[in-house]
Amino acid sequence: MDTRPYMQDRAAEEFFSRLERGSFQTTRCLACGETHYPPRIVCPACLGEDMEWVDLPREGTLVAFTQQSDAIRCRRPDVLGLVELEGIGNVITRIDAPFEELRIGIQVAFATWTSPDGVALHQFRPLE
Ligand SMILES: [Zn+2]
Numbered sequence: 001m002d003t004r005p006y007m008q009d010r011a012a013e014e015f016f017s018r019l020e021r022g023s024f025q026t027t028r029c030l031a032c033g034e035t036h037y038p039p040r041i042v043c044p045a046c047l048g049e050d051m052e053w054v055d056l057p058r059e060g061t062l063v064a065f066t067q068q069s070d071a072i073r074c075r076r077p078d079v080l081g082l083v084e085l086e087g088i089g090n091v092i093t094r095i096d097a098p099f100e101e102l103r104i105g106i107q108v109a110f111a112t113w114t115s116p117d118g119v120a121l122h123q124f125r126p127l128e
Pocket residue numbers: 029030031032033034043044045046047048
């Protein structure tokens with residue numbers, strides 16, 4: 001059974017496939033050079049369809065976080081955050097740390113995580 005997240009398009013499918021191999025990447029338009037997150041099959045800036053895959057920053061800044069008591073895929077309670085990646089913008093992601101230990105503005109680093117139902121996802125955890 002395919003337990004991966006619902007695939008919006010082939011760019012999303014490729015994103016999760018790369019994530020399973022430990023790559024954290026997104027698309028960049030070969031025509032205008034714009035980098036997108038989430039990855040796109042069509043460039044929102046110039047409508048170009050030729051893309052290359054480029055590495056996303058593996059460190060960022062925690063700009064918001066919350067704790068949900070009722071998690072869909074994750075253990076309960078689960079911490080979610082908004083991580084600012086330089087040159088990309090904000091990424092919604094799982095945060096691998098207790099809610100009480102987090103502070104706005106701390107630096108966090110990328111890691112992969114496999115949910116209890118076998119889905120490879122991204123998460124960030126505070127840098128020491
Ligand atoms: Zn473009």
